[in-house]
Amino acid sequence: MKLTIKEVAQQAGVSIATVSRVLNNKDRVKSSTRQKVKEMIHKLNFQPDLNARNMIKKESKTIGMVIPELSNEYWSHLVDVLQENFWDNGYMLIVGSTDRNLDKEQAFIKSFIERRVDGIIFGSSLTPRADTDNETFKLIKQYGIPIVSLDPKNREMSCVLGDHLQGATDGVEHLIRLGHRSIAFIGGPTAPDSRELGFRNAFMLNNLIVDESLIRRSDSSSTFQFGYQTTIQLINDGAEFTSIFCYNDATAFGVFKALEEKGMRVPEDVAIVGYDDVQMAGLFKPALTTVRQPIIEVGQALAKLLIDTIEMGSTSIQKVPPKSISFKMQLIVRDSCGSQLKS
Amino acid sequence: MKLTIKEVAQQAGVSIATVSRVLNNKDRVKSSTRQKVKEMIHKLNFQPDLNARNMIKKESKTIGMVIPELSNEYWSHLVDVLQENFWDNGYMLIVGSTDRNLDKEQAFIKSFIERRVDGIIFGSSLTPRADTDNETFKLIKQYGIPIVSLDPKNREMSCVLGDHLQGATDGVEHLIRLGHRSIAFIGGPTAPDSRELGFRNAFMLNNLIVDESLIRRSDSSSTFQFGYQTTIQLINDGAEFTSIFCYNDATAFGVFKALEEKGMRVPEDVAIVGYDDVQMAGLFKPALTTVRQPIIEVGQALAKLLIDTIEMGSTSIQKVPPKSISFKMQLIVRDSCGSQLKS
DNA sequence: ATGAAAGCGCTAACAG
């Protein structure tokens, strides 16, 4: 019932070593033998057991990745891009959604190690402050598994990042240019948050002063829910603002909803800027002005960086200094900020 | 440099068999020994190599799944649910997005087999008409890999499905009840498509006759793009319709966009019904009336069905007749159809 | 060019 290399060898009248050779396209096999074996493989529909092979080769052609959740378009899109890139290079990607739960994340990482993945991508990690004495991080190091991260986690890890300082600065300056002075910031769970930094940067560049009461941060996720609730609260607090800069588009949609319920119009009463540029951003009414993330480029860079690191192996001196590749963000101006100057 | 069970055994002063026993929580180990070994495992931070274990146990605790694309909320949500369910049962899920490309799908399946997955889920398969003499299907059978599918593929495969006949019937009858008679159908790539069947069923139930010129099908995907283009075409063709029933919400959003460009209002000029109930459906303006799919329940059922099949193993007689579990759809009435009767 | 044999890291009888 079990079809192995042995069976193929027997049927083809050669030794298992020879079958292995043709399986791996090794040299030194008489072409007639190779032909014969190939035919048998095909006839038997033989698929070699990769796990057995991997055990010897000490590789698994598998990459593990942790992300907070898949049901956010940013992540699902990124995963899709990565999966394709890895696949094209012979790797499989397995991803774990952590729901921003540290235990879950650690459990995933542990499982990745047990499966001897060739590399790990930290999408958005909680293991953070992943300094030397962190349990999980130590494990990864001990097993010598190459890692890369999306956005910087610590100085020992290579990473690919979006320049959110620039992105947020652009977004907020757009608002300032339109005359807005009371700009609220609905932030995300990231800490430190370069978008918040960008927010402050835009104010500085324009010699304006930030109203701290208009800054709201999330301690967990930054979803539609959070945008909605925070906006309601902002209004109930009696805060005065003419515009809101949001951590991401999902949050922005929540803001829309809250504003609508409170009878405030966009962009007439409140201008909104999102972040990500998800598919619905351009479709929504009013169409969302937002900062576009170059997900495809980021994904490609992430995959390439990790694969390069893996395939460099311990060939060269272990210690290539960690790289960090940064991508620019692009402001997409649509309708959610209006076009007239706020007076 | 390499940490194996051997090293642990040595350090703990026992044999590898004993280490293996405590690793697997087997009986007959003196608790003091067990304690000692456990400490060493922990001290060394030892993670057993699952691939080695799996090779012996003839299982991989891995499930493969093919889906058309991840960047559609329906799929990303479903994958998220499945991933969680499998994880809770000790399985990892690896998914491949096929972009509806048959070659890609087959390549994924082949790769799944090489990795000796314990089961395969056909999300949306092209392999279908997967009757006996299909290459890939034959392979799966030969290797005895349990499979389940989402929506029926053929009579030999267990499946979990949404009752789209009922869902579409409900959606279209809603339109009919509101007085619509000229209802367009923007279908998807599924064939045969039970939503189209539901569409026709609703007409039959109400003694109405379908205007075939208002039925448009997609040959590839059913995205925003498709909804947009098809609607433009429908209008350019001079077709007369007062409402549109869409294959899914993404399509519906495309329809909105096209309608808007052509200066037609929703729901005043055209009523729209979507399918899926994605997060944005309720947020959109006008809020989308749509048919909700019970994704979580479907995902759970899918996982349970597959796991049960796997763990039943060849214990009982190989041939348990394929099951098929069906879930009802729920019509969610919002604003995109208005509330007044069409006269 | 090919085969025999020694493992990869682990589990599972089988002894003791």
Add this chain to the structure above:
DNA sequence: CTGTTAGCGCTTTCAT
């Protein structure tokens, strides 16, 4: 209770 041994399915020397 614990150790010894024989593999799992494959790759890789090392002979021939």
